[in-house]
Amino acid sequence: MPVIEPHGGRLVYNVVEDLDKARSYWEIPTRLEIKPTLGPDGAPIRNPYREIMSIAYGFFSPLEGFMPWNEVESVVRERRLLSGWLFPFPIIFDVAEEELKASGAKPGDDLLLTLKGRPFAVLKVEEVYKLPDRRELADAVFGTPERNGEVVKKRFDEKHPGWLIYRSLKPLAVAGKVSVVNPPKFRDPYVRFWLPPAASRRLIEAKGWKIVVAHQTRNVPHVGHEMLMKRAMFVAGGDRPGDAVLVNAIIGAKRPGDYVDEAILEGHEALNTAGYFHHNRHVVTMTLWDMRYGNPLESLLHGVIRQNMGATHHMFGRDHAATGDYYDPYATQYLWTRGLPSYGIDAPPHEVDKGLRIKPVNMGEFAYCPKCGEYTYLGMSYGDVKEAPLCGHPPERISGSFLRGLIIEGLRPPKVVMRPEVYDVIVKWWRVYGYPFVTDKYLKVKEETLEVEL
Amino acid sequence: MTYKIGLLIDDKRYEAIKDLPFASQLKAMFGGEVRILEIEVDEETAKRILQAFPSARVDARGYLEDLPVAFKRALFEAVVKTRSIGKEAFEEVFKNLDTIVELARKEKEYVPPP
Numbered sequence: 001m002p003v004i005e006p007h008g009g010r011l012v013y014n015v016v017e018d019l020d021k022a023r024s025y026w027e028i029p030t031r032l033e034i035k036p037t038l039g040p041d042g043a044p045i046r047n048p049y050r051e052i053m054s055i056a057y058g059f060f061s062p063l064e065g066f067m068p069w070n071e072v073e074s075v076v077r078e079r080r081l082l083s084g085w086l087f088p089f090p091i092i093f094d095v096a097e098e099e100l101k102a103s104g105a106k107p108g109d110d111l112l113l114t115l116k117g118r119p120f121a122v123l124k125v126e127e128v129y130k131l132p133d134r135r136e137l138a139d140a141v142f143g144t145p146e147r148n149g150e151v152v153k154k155r156f157d158e159k160h161p162g163w164l165i166y167r168s169l170k171p172l173a174v175a176g177k178v179s180v181v182n183p184p185k186f187r188d189p190y191v192r193f194w195l196p197p198a199a200s201r202r203l204i205e206a207k208g209w210k211i212v213v214a215h216q217t218r219n220v221p222h223v224g225h226e227m228l229m230k231r232a233m234f235v236a237g238g239d240r241p242g243d244a245v246l247v248n249a250i251i252g253a254k255r256p257g258d259y260v261d262e263a264i265l266e267g268h269e270a271l272n273t274a275g276y277f278h279h280n281r282h283v284v285t286m287t288l289w290d291m292r293y294g295n296p297l298e299s300l301l302h303g304v305i306r307q308n309m310g311a312t313h314h315m316f317g318r319d320h321a322a323t324g325d326y327y328d329p330y331a332t333q334y335l336w337t338r339g340l341p342s343y344g345i346d347a348p349p350h351e352v353d354k355g356l357r358i359k360p361v362n363m364g365e366f367a368y369c370p371k372c373g374e375y376t377y378l379g380m381s382y383g384d385v386k387e388a389p390l391c392g393h394p395p396e397r398i399s400g401s402f403l404r405g406l407i408i409e410g411l412r413p414p415k416v417v418m419r420p421e422v423y424d425v426i427v428k429w430w431r432v433y434g435y436p437f438v439t440d441k442y443l444k445v446k447e448e449t450l451e452v453e454l
Numbered sequence: 455m456t457y458k459i460g461l462l463i464d465d466k467r468y469e470a471i472k473d474l475p476f477a478s479q480l481k482a483m484f485g486g487e488v489r490i491l492e493i494e495v496d497e498e499t500a501k502r503i504l505q506a507f508p509s510a511r512v513d514a515r516g517y518l519e520d521l522p523v524a525f526k527r528a529l530f531e532a533v534v535k536t537r538s539i540g541k542e543a544f545e546e547v548f549k550n551l552d553t554i555v556e557l558a559r560k561e562k563e564y565v566p567p568p
Binding site: 256257319324329368370373396397399400401402404405406408409410411412414415416417427430431434435436439440441 | 460462464482483484485486487488509511513514515517519520521523526562563564565566567568
């Protein structure tokens with residue numbers, strides 16, 4: 001059985017690997033240093049290099065570069081690229097006026113983008129445009145309770161990290177195709193998890209996997225996550241040994257309080273190395289992206305990324321890729337069962353023309369039942385239907401916040417909540433950074449070192 | 455609306471409260487592997503706590519979570535001092551709120567690993 005087709009029918013691979021050819025680009029005189037997007041307190045909240053990597057290595061296929069203004073308009077109006085393929089977020093290369101002036105870049109030029117002063121990528125400039133009021137742009141990207149009442153419950157504001165990214169963009173934007181002309185080397189531990197779409201597809205083919213269920217993560221896994229991953233394989237109709245879970249961690253700037261990226265990756269890896277997942281049916285990978293925490297919109301991006309990586313199914317749980325109470329906790333399930341007409345998506349993403357081929361596995365939550373001594377399924381809440389445990393006892397939910405509270409007080413979580421090998425990974429990186437979770441200091445260190453070196 | 459704060463009770467903390475009336479209300483979680491002292495928080499008190507500590511939030515169960523360790527320690531000490539899990543305990547904590555906020559600020563960057 002062939003691996004599922006990429007979104008848009010063709011996998012993008014804009015990476016110049018031939019060293020002589022690559023070096024010829026390094027001499028381009030029109031150049032611009034890639035700079036992070038900073039939040040109001042000066043903390044880095046995004047680095048566009050991650051978007052360049054994700055475009056060039058095909059994670060965002062069929063997207064080939066930064067969007068021109070009419071494509072941004074199309075995306076916020078109906079979540080479609082100019083080619084008609086579904087895509088959730090505007091991908092914008094923003095610049096300050098003085099930076100652009102100093103570079104001398106204009107439409108028709110090849111613009112060499114440097115990273116930490118080293119040649120990194122080339123942007124073929126198609127258009128330079130002025131961004132509108134960024135507050136309005138951010139609202140248009142994420143929605144408002146008035147316009148998108150089916151899933152947006154509260155107006156977005158500066159406390160929402162994704163909204164803040166769009167709100168903090170610089171005033172000008174440069175659009176055009178991007179190619180990586182100096183493929184970077186990943187630092188440890190990221191190098192072990194870098195499996196871009198072409199390589200991921202080769203792995204799936206070599207393993208003979210037929211059902212591949214993607215699991216989105218920005219978290220160190222607790223046992224509730226493990227239950228979700230394992231049960232999603234049953235729901236997807238896994239045909240052991242031809243099925244597998246593809247864990248894909250989003251690596252980039254995150255909100256303070258999330259786990260550090262290294263612990264997220266190695267925590268999931270620990271499930272594999274300690275045997276909670278058979279190593280032949282589980283792989284841990286990553287995508288570079290500064291999370292927008294866009295719940296249903298983020299789930300659409302996740303569908304794009306994981307279909308491009310070769311996953312046949314995507315598991316979506318409660319509060320998918322969300323923070324705060326801006327969206328309905330089941331907004332993602334709403335999208336994948338009914339569509340989101342107010343965002344221009346009239347049917348589920350896998351049922352519309354030029355939509356996705358990856359299929360959703362919508363899941364509710366699992367909770368631990370002390371009486372049964374195992375996890376019980378709670379199901380989902382929709383309208384008047386409220387989630388209810390499968391067993392007849394009162395179960396105990398694993399709240400991520402509760403778990404963080406337990407950890408920060410220096411207590412080892414119970415084995416039924418977190419595998420000891422996973423907790424050991426948290427402590428390992430706690431010793432490195434002096435804190436188990438993302439802090440402003442961590443974000444600054446991460447921005448200085450990034451995940452790669454050139 | 456009433457919220458809750460769950461204070462984790464390890465053996466050392468248990469020793470300090472075992473003779474107090476509410477010790478019998480300790481909740482065992484996850485098959486008895488964790489003991490929790492549940493403290494009810496009224497809306498006004500919850501608002502004050504959320505304002506003082508920006509990282510704190512209300513989770514899906516209605517618990518105030520992501521509270522600084524300094525606050526939880528102070529609350530536990532106040533519970534022992536006032537022998538109460540009611541408003542008196544919070545009033546005791548709020549007497550030293552500025553100091554706790556300062557401690558919490560430092561805690562944002564460094565907490566010694568176990």
